[in-house]
Amino acid sequence: MTSVLYDVPGPKAILRNRVLAVVTVIVVLAIIGFFIYRLYVTGQFSAEKWYVFTFSNVWMNIFEALGNTLAAFALAAVLSLVLGFILAIGRVSDHAWVRVPVTVVTEFFRAVPVLVFMMLLYFGLPVLGIKMEPYWAVVIALMVYNGSVLAEALRAGIESLPRGQKEAGYAIGLRKSGVMRLILLPQAIRAMLPVIVAQLVVTMKDTALGFIITYPELLYYAKLLSGQQGRPILQSALVIGGIYIVMCLILAGIAKWVEVKTRHSPKMKALAADNAAVMHDGTNTELIAAQKPPKAD
Template sequence: MTSVLYDVPGPRAVLRNRILGVATVLVVLGAIAFIVYRFAESGQFSPSKWYIFTFSAVWEQILEALGNTLAAFALAAILSLVLGFALAIGRLSEHAWVRVPVTAVTELFRAVPVLVLMMLLYYGLPVIGIKMEPYWAVVIALMAYNGSVLAEVFRAGVESLPRGQKEAGYAIGLRKNGVMRLILLPQAIRAMLPVIVAQLVVTMKDTALGFIITYPELLYYAKLLSSQQGRPILQSAFIIGGIYIVMCLILSGIAKYLEIRTRHSPKLQALAADNAAVMHEGTDTEIIVAQKGAGKFDGTSTGA
């Protein structure tokens, strides 16, 4: 028995897959059990290791560090989206004097690691007499790197659309900015929304690099906690890592909600219908032009 995409496994293959599945689960459970055993043996579950987290002042400072992390992420995310749009439109320009410099800037920002950008802004600029606060060094570095990556995401989304949509927009008299704004960008953003959200999650996690330049975010405070009495290194990592996981899950949930909302949005459904009408009208126009060029147009032909 076969399927369109693959051969349906027979009894032996089913048995082999079940054995492999059970073996994989046992290996994973064994690894987890070993890690828990080593933690227990080294005293990582002892109350003295977690005692520091019983103080309300510690949680207040964790919340303050969380606020600093979210403040850097929020501004960096907004600026990254704006920069990504600007660079993507520049890369899609038909003018070489616009496209070439924008391409060079995009590739430069993509090639330089975020941490290197932060250190250049915070430690390098004072050499030439410019002092920058850690917050702005983190935000600008995240904006430059993630904006250049998002520029490629937007550009790929626009170029993945059928070429006929752009040509149909031109056929009914739209200018390039109208074609981009009304036809191409809405569809590209919907198609690339999962990738955009994934990059924003990377932006959120990269705020942790700010501790290198003394920005008081979550990882910076976790480092301070790990140096306290009892050295709760793993415990601090668990608490702070759990906060990062929750933030990423919330961001992914918001993205999923937006995806469902846009899929059922009446405005976007109307936009899709308008785009289909534009495609149909553009096809009719192309057929009429072709028939005129061949001398076969009699004024009654319509594209099928």
């Protein structure tokens, strides 16, 4: 028996896969156990190492740093999506005078690392007499880089759609803006939603680079905590890292909820029906045009 994508494993293959799965689980648990053992042996669980986290003022500062992280992420995420849509539409333009410059700008923004952008904005602009606050340096750098990456994801989503959908939209009289807004973009967003969410998670984590330009976010405060009594370096990393993990899980959960709501939304179902009608009408138009006898000379 075979599947469409692969051969169904036989008894020996099933046994081998189960053995590999068990061995993998054992190895992972052994690594985790060894890590916990080393933490215990080196005294990382001692009260002295965690003493700094017994103060309420420390947790207030952590929540303040968390607020700074979320403030930078929220604005950078919105601006990245807006910039991504603009650049993606420019990339698929039929006009070379629009498509070529947008392509150059997008590729340039994707090639320069986020940290370099931040340092240029924060340390480089004062040389030109322009002073920029760390918050805006972080937000603009994240917007430029992640917006260009999202633009490529959206462009790929648009170009992955069947060509017949765009042609059918033109066949029933839609303008290019209508075809893009009503037919191509909604489907491209749904298709590329996992990629968009993954890039937003990257945006959230990249806010940590702001500590290099003294932006008081979570990693910046973790660095301050690591120099306190007992030097709780690993403890600060575990606490702050746990906060980042929780934020990423929440973002992924929100994205999953949006995806489910979108899939069951009456509006999206109506849009899918309209797209099917567009495809049907476009196909009929093409068939009629193909069957119509040529004019006599």
